[in-house]
Amino acid sequence: MTNAVIAGERLAHPGAEYASASLGQCQHCGFCTLHCPTFLLLRDERDSPRGRVRFAAEILETGRPPTPEAVRHMDRCLSCLGCSSACPFGVDHQRLWDESRAAIERAGVRSLRERLWRQALARLLVSPNWFRLMLGAAPLGRALRPLLPAQLRRMLDVAPVRRSPPRIAGARVYPAIGERRMRVALLAGCVQQVLGAAVDDATVNLLTRHGCEVVVAEGSGCCGAVPLHLGMPERAARLAAANVEAWERITANGGLDAVVVNASGCGTTVKDYGAMLSDEPRWADAAGRIAAMTRDLTELVAELPVTYNNPAEGMTIALHTPCSLQHGQGITRSPQRLLRSAGFVVREAPDAHLCCGSAGTYSLLQPEIADKLGANKAGALEIAGGDVVATGNIACLLHIARFTAKPVVHTVELLDWASGGTRPAALDSVSG
Ligand code: SF4
Ligand code: SF4
Secondary structure (H helix, E strand, C coil): CCCCCCHHHHCCCCCHHHHCCCCCCCCCCCCCCHHCCCHHHHHHHHHHHHHHHHHHHHHHHHCCCCCHHHHHHHCCCCCCHHHHCCCCCCHHHHHHHHHHHHHHHHCCCHHHHHHHHHHHHHHHHCHHHHHHHHHCCCCCCCCHHCCCCCCHHHHHHHHHCCCCCCCHHHHHHHCCCCCCCEEEECCCHHHHHHCCCCHHHHHHHHHHHCCCCEEEECCCCCCCHHHCCCCCCHHHHHHHHHHHHHHHHHHHHHCCEEEEEECHHHHHCCHHHHHHHHCCCHHHHHHHHHCCCCEEHHHHHHHCCCCCCCCCCCCEEECCHHHHHHHHCHHHHHHHHHHHCCCHHHHHCCCCCCCCCCCCCCHHHHHHHHHHHHHHHHHHHHHCCCCEECCCHHHHHHHHCCCCCCCCEHHHHHHHHHHCCCCCCCCCCCCC
């Protein structure tokens, strides 16, 4: 395998050209390997970023169908981008992995069962209504568990037993309380609408109390990360374009200061809309504008004059910064800073740069690796100490909660409580 740039006639997708340039940047130095959760767990070069760069070259350069070996080791990649943070040569792993996954799907090398399962995930998880229906059927599924295929049994294993009623279902405007400082669009998302109503409650309460008008735009929904990471960029682009259109519409009708995202996995994707839609003449400019105005919730809160009067001053929080926040968006300190200024004692866990194993659909498709990484992360957070675990991404929150007895909450729930909002229900078992 070589680092040669992909020949033009072999390019099946325009984005592959950019990915091929990244291939040429890899010097095979291996600095990234010890930052890769799958290499640290499996100790196999083929499960390291360097090994995967070689597989990506094979997939993208040769034009031959990907081998089962290449598919197996690319599938084990979490897309956590720990490798990108560690790489001194600027290799764009995100684009490499996305293009490789898309090439694998286009080649049609998976079994029929696998293809159907991945198609089902790409359709069901992006629709809050379907997802809600699936969770509603979970009790029946648990009764029939032994009869179900392994994929559905895994889904039942990770599905929370309780779910909260939706807070931001449908388009709606939440007016600012007092003088309006900003008008922001909140990404409604998909899975979080069903499983993270408390997170959306806290977000809307915190922002409106501090002068933000919060708009959930008609037509906005899943960010597109689910199909993108399943190797379906066209479907991801359609979802991205729908969001861009919805937010452009509200920009034209009243202006917009920011798009705010309270799930860091989704934030990473929305901030990449400019690149995702760069080949779409109708959307490219607007997507670039939207990406530039997108903020993780912690970035936006840091800009607001929030006054804290923390009823649990001194409560100790073990913080997990999601890889989508630290590696995907380069935000490493703002959650700590905000929680500390709110009066919490914040402890970081050892190996805080490593992924918890959740990684979107990864925990469904690679259950053994996901569970080992989840248990490792929970163990590290135990070493950090504290009464409560906090994180900034619903998928990490739900995954880590399976491996720890401590309550796990979203950072915004703590910030909202500390600035006059309600105490998170998840803290009922915690004193203070
Ligand atoms: S650190 Fe960067 S250049 Fe070095 S092997 Fe990893 S990806 Fe390649
Ligand atoms: S994205 Fe994460 S799992 Fe994949 S190669 Fe990079 S560090 Fe390893």
